[in-house]
Amino acid sequence: MTTAYRAPAVRETGGSPSADIEELWARLGDIERRVRHAVALRQETDPEPNDPYRGQYLTPAAAERILDSRDAFLPVPAYGPDAAPDSPDSPAGGRIAALAQRFGLVAPDLDLLLVAMAPDIDARFERLYGYLNDDLTRRRATTGLALELCGLPAAGPGRFRFSPSAPLVVSGLVEVLEAERPLLSRVLRVPDRVTAHLLGDDAVDGRLHGLVRVAGPPEEPDPCPTTLRAAAALGTGSGLVHLLDRGGDPGRIAADALLAAGLRPLVVDAAALAAAPEPVRAARILATEARLTGGGLVLGPLETLAPEQPKGAGLIDGLCEAVGGGSPLIMYGKKHWDPLWAAESPVTVPVPPPDPADAARRWRRALTGAGAPAGLAAGTAAADARLVDATRAYRLDSGQIRRAAAVASRLAGLEGRPVEARDLRTAVRAQNGAGLARLARRIEPTVGWDDLVLPPSTRRQLSDLALRARHREQVLGRWRMRPGGGRGRGIVALFAGESGTGKTMSAEVVAADLGMELYVVDLSSVVDKYIGETEKNLERIFVEASDVNAVLLFDEADAVFGKRSQVKDAQDRHANVESAYLLQRIESFDGIAVLTTNLRANLDEAFTRRLDVVADFPVPDAEQRLALWERCLGTEIPRAPGLDLRTCAERFELTGGSIRACAVTAAYQAAESGRPLDTDQLVSAVLAEYRKLGRLVLDSEFGPWLERARR
Incomplete structure (x- = not known):
């Protein structure tokens, strides 16, 4: 006898179930009618329907009944004339309709999904499925039972809806367990996140804890041209976009682009993804989460995944394949996209550094959000000018600015005063990671211009170095004064003079003037007797130095920046290769570097052309x-x-x-x-x-x- 399905009570602020849940209950009611009819049919053909140990053993009569049946090749019986009307051929609306659209599901797929999900919503289905499986310990639907309840012959094309490439399986909506069993007896399981989504829960999948966060909208909408261009690139194909970091804030731009397109930004922690026990499986869960909620994924920086290694490239390709165009995927990093990383090529959008005024607005919003009192966060013209002057030398993304603003606000709060420039400088130094500290000696500047005793010409060269560092984004970025040839935005200076004339101290003074730390490269940890190792050590230093707001000091630089010589043996050839590498790397460097030498004549002349400032330190009079x-x-x-x-x-x-x-x-x-x-x-x-x-x-x-x- 068919009865209406009674939904469990759902308490909401409005006092009645939502339309999405009502639709889900109606569909489960249809599943219940099918189960009732299947149970009745099973009882009609069961020789011992009242056996309390049914499912624990096989009687001779039951064996004869199994031998006489050809269920896999017979059409599945109808479940009564009134069973189908509540199961529409296509979803009408709500979460079920959105799910079908995002994952490319048709009506049979939805029926199979609901049959597999029913025990997770109503415990009665557990016992009923145990009865229908003829095994009370198997309380989930098997593929054979799901096909039977959905009116699909076991030997027909319906069984292929559980193949690894089928929409239900490849998208992670249904998991087919117990691969060692025959296909029809394998258990179906719907992940808890899918069930929770259809019940109205939009929280991120618990399996992604520590891997992803949902980016919120900015406090003040401020779409920059790069953000609008990235948003437009999302609709030009598969939705795969690569933001090429040129000193900007690609992470925030990616999230803003998704928000501008009306999507939910899911920001992935690249380091956590690479360190996950099963990163490829985590990538599939990420893709499912993005499609469930109609969101987009943001992943970067790509350098964290080491894409030049097979494992990193395989992870990128696995994520692109898992997303499969079903959701936008924005990746960002400082490296150009390599076609070997994935089967599909993205749309590349360069991300230039923000202008000082835009950076000042971000700082002010962050300071205001951190609860900082007036002062630099006041928003007046004078405060904005001071804020620009205090932060123009720094290169920080939105997350670093937010954390630095919080630190600066707390520092000022300890003394009960507004935030000052010195608070920002201390907070920015706190954002520098420990990566460079492992490769160089870290010095926090404690001296100033008044501590220097130098000729006027040398002081002018030092002042020129500081002003170049403060205004490089405006001159090289906005005014496009950077030359070609792959030249970076870095500033490189040479301090030449006898030992003890103040070269290292002057570098410390420049770092203090810029509000940065000084990192002195220990050449003993750089130079290696094995061929190629010195270049690798220097590359690690340059890469780390590009990501911190600091001044990099190569003391006694002629040890590694020496002249090239005529090749007479393999040692000369290796030395020339090392010098040639440094000539190219110093040009593409994006940070601030100071080279010191006691003998300027020992440096290769090609280095001199690549220097921005040369300061001579004579013996004092x-x-x-x-x-x-x-x-x-x-x-x-x-x-x-x-x-x-x-x-x-x-x-x-x-x-x-x-x-x-x-x-x-x-x-x-x-x-x-x-x-x-x-x-x-x-x-x-x-x-x-x-x-x-x-x-x-x-x-x-x-x-x-x-x-x-x-x-």
């Missing part, structure tokens, strides 16, 4: 040495009344580094003697420095202090 003595001794150490710094500055030709060493040695002597620092202690320290450097000790320089020092 007498007036500069006097200023260095004053700065190195400071104001805390007690001085004797007769301390004659001018005489020391005029008599002893020392560099700044040597003067500092002498000042420290003299301070130790004063601390040991317990009396103020006097000229004798200072000259004694100079004498020790001369001997350390191997310089001649002349009477004309030391005069009467030489005899005192020998006593």
Whole structure:
């Protein structure tokens, strides 16, 4: 006897089930009628319908009945004249209709899906399916039972709807389990996420926890031309788009492009996907999630997946195949798309860096969102100008800006004042990853322009380096002053001079002026005796340095940037290859690099043409040495009344580094003697420095202090 299906009570804010759930209940009611009819037919032909142990063993009568049947080749009996009207040939609307459209399902596919899903919604179907399977332990629909309930012969074309390439299976809507069993006895399972979606749940699949997040809309719609172009590219074919990062914010642009197209952006963590236990399976789940909710996937940076390796390329190809044009897929990275990565080629859209005004707007929105008080977040013309000046040297994406704004807001809140430029600089430095720190020595600048004692010409060159770093996006980006030949947006400077003349300290001052950190490359960790390893080490340093807001310092650069020579043996050939690699790599570098050398003549002339700034550091004259003595001794150490710094500055030709060493040695002597620092202690320290450097000790320089020092 057929009865109407009674849906479980569903509590909602409106007090009644939604239209989507009502449609689902109506379809399950049709499935129930079919199950009732199948149970009745089974009881009519069952020789022992009341056997309590039915399904546990096979009786002779049951075996005879099985031998006499040819179910696979007979048409499935109809389930009564009134069974079909509630099962429409095509979905009318709602979530079921959207599901059919997004996954390319027809009416039989929907029936099979609902038959497989029924036990997950109503527990009664578990026991009924156990009875119909003739095995009370198998409480899900098998492929044979699903075909029977949907009126499809087991030997007909319906069985191919469970093949690996069928829409239900390839899209992940239905899982066919127990592959070792015959096809008709394999169990069907619908993932919980699919069931939850049809019941009205739009939360991301729990199996994707830590792999994907849903990007929200921006607080202020600000579609830039690149975003609009990326959105237009989504509708030019399969929806596969590659954003080529040229210093911009491709992740945010990809999400905005999907939002502009009316889609839900699902941002994938590329590192987490690559580290997943089964990344290819995770890619299929991602594709199913995107199609379920009518969203699009954002994946990047591609460099994280190492696409040049077979595993990384296979993962990209697997994701593209899983999506299959059913959902938009936007990938981004700094590398050009390689056709070997996937069977399909994307539409490539370059992403240039934002102009300073746009970057300032992002900073202000982030500061406001972080709850920062007035000041740089005020939104006035003066505040915007200060914000542009404070952030123009940085290259950050939207996520880094948001995190840095939160840190800056908390730093200012600790002191109960508005956010200042120094807070932003500290917060930006906190966004630098530890990758470069593993390859170079990290220095947080603690000196400023007032600590330098240099000739005016050298100071002008240092100021030129700083202003190039601050305005490079405007000059090289907006004004398109970058030359061709693959030249990057980096700034490369050479500091040439004797040891101790202030080259490293000047690099620290420039980094402090830009609000950045200084990373000193340890050449002992770079140069390798094995052929090709030095280039690999340098490549890792250049790649890491391009992603951080820092100044990269190659101290004693002539060790790796030396001149090319005439090839006489394999060693010369390798040295020339190394120099040629550096010539090309320094041109494509996008960061800020400083090379220092004691012997400028040892550098290859081809490097000089590629340098943006060349600063010479001469040995300081007498007036500069006097200023260095004053700065190195400071104001805390007690001085004797007769301390004659001018005489020391005029008599002893020392560099700044040597003067500092002498000042420290003299301070130790004063601390040991317990009396103020006097000229004798200072000259004694100079004498020790001369001997350390191997310089001649002349009477004309030391005069009467030489005899005192020998006593």
